[in-house]
Amino acid sequence: MATGILQEIGSTSAIADIAKKVVDGERLTREDAIRLYNHDDLLSVGMLGEYARRRAAGDEKQRYVYYIHNMHLNPTNFCVETCRFCSYANPGNDSYTWTVDQVIDEARKGVELGINEIHMVGGLNPICDLNYYEEVLSSLKREFPHIHLKAMTAVEIEYLANLEGISYEETLKRLVAAGLNSMPGGGAEIFDDEVRARMHVTKTPAPVWLEIHGIAHSLGLHTTATMLTGIGENVENKVDHILLLREQQDKSKGFMCFIPLKCYYDGTTIKDEVKEPSNDDLLRDIAISRLLLDNFPHIKAYWIQLGESLAQVALSFGADDLDGTILREKITHAAGAKTPLQLAKERMEELIQSAGYTPVERDTVYNIKRVVEPAQTIELPLKEKVAALIGS
Numbered sequence: 001m002a003t004g005i006l007q008e009i010g011s012t013s014a015i016a017d018i019a020k021k022v023v024d025g026e027r028l029t030r031e032d033a034i035r036l037y038n039h040d041d042l043l044s045v046g047m048l049g050e051y052a053r054r055r056a057a058g059d060e061k062q063r064y065v066y067y068i069h070n071m072h073l074n075p076t077n078f079c080v081e082t083c084r085f086c087s088y089a090n091p092g093n094d095s096y097t098w099t100v101d102q103v104i105d106e107a108r109k110g111v112e113l114g115i116n117e118i119h120m121v122g123g124l125n126p127i128c129d130l131n132y133y134e135e136v137l138s139s140l141k142r143e144f145p146h147i148h149l150k151a152m153t154a155v156e157i158e159y160l161a162n163l164e165g166i167s168y169e170e171t172l173k174r175l176v177a178a179g180l181n182s183m184p185g186g187g188a189e190i191f192d193d194e195v196r197a198r199m200h201v202t203k204t205p206a207p208v209w210l211e212i213h214g215i216a217h218s219l220g221l222h223t224t225a226t227m228l229t230g231i232g233e234n235v236e237n238k239v240d241h242i243l244l245l246r247e248q249q250d251k252s253k254g255f256m257c258f259i260p261l262k263c264y265y266d267g268t269t270i271k272d273e274v275k276e277p278s279n280d281d282l283l284r285d286i287a288i289s290r291l292l293l294d295n296f297p298h299i300k301a302y303w304i305q306l307g308e309s310l311a312q313v314a315l316s317f318g319a320d321d322l323d324g325t326i327l328r329e330k331i332t333h334a335a336g337a338k339t340p341l342q343l344a345k346e347r348m349e350e351l352i353q354s355a356g357y358t359p360v361e362r363d364t365v366y367n368i369k370r371v372v373e374p375a376q377t378i379e380l381p382l383k384e385k386v387a388a389l390i391g392s
């Protein structure tokens with residue numbers, strides 16, 4: 001496999017030295033990553049990402065692509081913050097806040113369909129204080145003890161801790177006692193202070209976001225990490241963001257997965273002042289995060305944002321997870337995503353198989369629930385698939 005990738009990249013390529021480092025298992029630097037973002041041959045960058053994915057997975061699992069049968073719950077869209085890229089929060093008369101009973105009723109609809117994870121995040125709403133979330137989590141656990149509760153971003157933890165005047169650790173311990181099983185990685189946005197200032201992001205600066213995840217890891221919680229693009233960031237901002245995550249993972253080791261996200265602009269006023277990520281940009285985010293994050297087990301192609309075709313190609317650029325069936329997704333669709341609101345398990349498996357991989361249904365912390373035998377598919381060469389999406 002090692003000789004093959006070096007031959008494919010070619011000894012005269014401008015990134016031949018980086019390819020050699022990848023094959024030798026040498027950690028890539030900030031400069032390496034910036035060169036990969038600026039390299040003109042996207043396919044070579046993708047091949048390196050795919051190589052790193054296969055090597056991390058090991059021989060037996062190198063064709064595995066994971067998904068989970070889950071649902072999203074968003075108990076409130078009222079938020080005291082006004083991040084300029086957010087279309088989800090504060091839509092005037094359409095603001096809502098669910099009672100605990102309403103949360104349970106919504107959850108029951110997913111549980112009856114056989115989900116095994118509830119992914120719950122919401123706005124920063126003073127009505128939804130720590131007592132509210134303790135009650136929500138403990139009620140969900142009492143009603144549905146077999147369901148994994150992945151909930152509360154670092155942003156929500158910071159807000160609740162400040163509201164109560166207690167530490168992040170105390171806040172997390174109380175939520176864990178109520179039933180919290182793991183944390184999603186939302187709210188990281190882009191860590192760069194200037195981009196955040198332009199986007200009016202006053203919540204959870206990088207040191208706080210990273211500290212809260214570190215505390216969660218020390219309490220035994222697994223978490224994920226995200227990066228939001230299309231909000232005026234440059235390549236250097238993205239690389240620095242990913243490197244801060246790598247540094248935190250070296251220390252606390254609890255991140256399961258990295259998820260690059262892109263901004264949708266419906267309902268915002270930022271579209272004319274930022275560059276919308278192209279398909280080329282999105283595929284590089286997948287491949288380069290896989291290469292830089294040598295200590296993250298999984299990289300996710302979030303199908304609900306990428307759409308089915310691009311998510312499939314992302315699997316050949318280093319991603320090994322398509323996320324979930326996602327009943328009731330609201331946040332990306334509030335901002336204009338045109339993807340379906342949910343996918344059936346069968347469709348999820350079909351997508352993975354037709355991309356040439358083996359579907360694996362997982363639980364939240366990547367325990368394998370079911371491996372689906374790979375179907376006999378006629379795979380289009382990667383070059384053709386990428387050309388269809390990038391137009392080159």
Ligand code: SF4
Nearest residue numbers: 079081083086089123
């Ligand atoms: S991105 Fe999060 S913190 Fe910012 S306004 Fe939207 S819900 Fe509130």
